[in-house]
Amino acid sequence: MRTATTIGLVLMATPLSAHEGHTYASSVHWTADPLIIAPLAVCAALYASGSLRFMSRSSAGRRVFMHRLLAYWAGWLVLAAALVSPLHWLGEQLFTFHMIEHELVMAIAAPLIVLARPSAVLLWGLPRIVRRRAGHVLALRVFRRTWTMLSNGSLTTLLHGAAIWAWHSPLLFDAAIESTPLHRLQHLTFFLSAVLFWWPVIWKTDRGLAAWHLFLTMLHMSILGALIALSPNVLYATQTRASGSWGLSPLEEQQVAGLVMWVPAGTIYAAAALVLMALWIRDSGKGDAGATPIAAP
Numbered sequence: 001m002r003t004a005t006t007i008g009l010v011l012m013a014t015p016l017s018a019h020e021g022h023t024y025a026s027s028v029h030w031t032a033d034p035l036i037i038a039p040l041a042v043c044a045a046l047y048a049s050g051s052l053r054f055m056s057r058s059s060a061g062r063r064v065f066m067h068r069l070l071a072y073w074a075g076w077l078v079l080a081a082a083l084v085s086p087l088h089w090l091g092e093q094l095f096t097f098h099m100i101e102h103e104l105v106m107a108i109a110a111p112l113i114v115l116a117r118p119s120a121v122l123l124w125g126l127p128r129i130v131r132r133r134a135g136h137v138l139a140l141r142v143f144r145r146t147w148t149m150l151s152n153g154s155l156t157t158l159l160h161g162a163a164i165w166a167w168h169s170p171l172l173f174d175a176a177i178e179s180t181p182l183h184r185l186q187h188l189t190f191f192l193s194a195v196l197f198w199w200p201v202i203w204k205t206d207r208g209l210a211a212w213h214l215f216l217t218m219l220h221m222s223i224l225g226a227l228i229a230l231s232p233n234v235l236y237a238t239q240t241r242a243s244g245s246w247g248l249s250p251l252e253e254q255q256v257a258g259l260v261m262w263v264p265a266g267t268i269y270a271a272a273a274l275v276l277m278a279l280w281i282r283d284s285g286k287g288d289a290g291a292t293p294i295a296a297p
Contacts (some may be wrong), residue, residue, distance in 0.1 A: 031088045035184060040080050047072060047118060050125030075112030078104055083187060094176065094246060095239045102190055103260065106164075107268040110194035114202050151246035153200040157213045160197035161220055163189050168224060174238035201272075207280035214273035222266040226290040229258025 031037075051069060055062075082085060082104040091098035123131050124137075137143060149155070167173060167186050176183045196215070201210040231254065234240060241251035248256075 022147060027181055029089055030086060030134055031084045032182075033184075036187075038084050040076070040084070043122070046122045046125030048125070050121040051125065054121045054124040068118075068121075070116050071112050072116035072121075075109045075116065078112065079109035080085070080110065080189070093242045095158075095243070095253050098239065099257040099260040099265075102187075103265040103268070105187060105191050106194040107161075107265055111192060111198040111202065111272070114195055114198040117203070150196060151200050151204055153205040153209060153213050154194040156193075156200055157216060160193040161217060163193040165224060168228070170237075172233045177238045183215060189293060207276045207283070211273040211276040211280065214269050215278065218266045218269035218273065221269065222262050223265065225258045225260070225262030227258070229255045229262055231258075 010063050023257070055065060083099045087097060087101055087104075091101040123134055126134060167189065172182075172186075176186045197213075201213055207212065228235065234250045234253060234254055236257075237250070241252045243253035246253075
């Protein structure tokens, strides 16, 4: 009951004190970091331009193309909301919102963008000369071999897990709160490792094996969330230092943040794994258990 009350307090948080003459409520703002906004804007412009050029050339059906289009923009909007909206500012004030921000990036935005398979469309958004040169680079044997290695399901699961555990170490996590460049690097690492993780899960790995990678990721994230939530001591002193202004003790705030990783985030990975298992079982009855994509190629 106390846990549920604490979660409610965080989700409906109202600042109780002011800093430097301004309450938190009056200070809520969108992030204006050009090193975040510029890449998002460039990706949006390239995809919008490329989709218009690529649509008539796509070998996939119009319906499949539209599904990918929707998946990309949904993922882009979630990513933008996590990094630019007031949620990002709230994440600097409260551990719980910071954890929500990370899960939006890794567990929702990344798989949606991967599901869209946007590389070809983004290439078509480039000027012709740049597109041709980029195509030549991507066709190089060394690039293809590097991508084959990096998109190995076991390796990507390990890299994604290592990124999650490393950045959630109290020392690094608190340091990222104090340093803007380190905070940018944290989010970039989470997003890129998540994209690498979800790519073989969705498009490359056998569905049964992909489900195993998802269950494994859900398991270690749940363990990390439980360690954070059940710790008797405050582990993230810098991240939780403003919790008192929101009516929570640092330990209560840490507990709720741990629960966010433990339950909702773990549920997303578990649900995806169950979907893949169901598809694998269905296809095994048809003699097609090795089919890899969960969406039409």
